Amino acid sequence: MVKVKICGMTDIDNICKCLFLEPDYLGFIFYPKSPRYVVGRLKPDMLSVIPDNVKRVGLFVNSTETEIRQTAAQYGLQTIQLHGNESPRLCGALKESGFEVIKAFHIESARDFENVADYTDSTDCFLFDTKSPTYGGSGRGFDWQLILRQPIRKPWFVAGGIGPDNIVEAATCGAYAIDLNSKFESAPGIKDFDLLRESLVKIRGN
Secondary structure, X not given: OOEEEEOOOOOHHHHHHHHOOOOOEEEEEXXXXXXXXXXXXXXXXXHHHOOOOOEXXXXXXXXXXXXXXXHHHHHOOOEEEEOOOOOHHHHHHHHHOOOEEEEEEEEOOHXXXXXXXXXXXXXXXXXXXXXXXXOXXXXXXXXXXXXXXXXOOOOEEEOOOOOOOOHHHHHOOOOOEEEEOHHHEEEOOEEOHHHHHHHHHHHHOO
């Protein structure tokens, strides 16, 4: 069954509710320009409520290796998601340190896959999101068939515009995992638990 990542978490009560939905990943955004920027909204020790079987993902945009490592240690992150112009070298260094590394690519057309293969050896997974100036969380989708036409040699996440109306299509498009964010929010960083629960029933059947 497709894995589920709930991204952009900012509130401890909201996290505790979402844990009842048994996500595989919970995502925390460390990009200061994001409306879901987690610093100052969640203290690192609050994340101790998250069980070991739910991976804590830190999303970074063009941060330095030192910044990423320090933040990962502070918040107990197991997975690093890189959404900027990070190099294969940086990805590889983090992977060699034991982090699961997800490299995101922002897709609008087939041309946006040109450098994906450069990251095959230095990452664990790819993530394909809609191209936008905000590096994600735009609520807009792209043509997922573009992914299927590429020779991708890694498991991949699909993100961008996934909501209750198309979650079944997202879950069956060939992705390793689906990334759920703005279409399931009552406010930026606050997930609508009932909407998530109802939508996950569609793909899990319970």
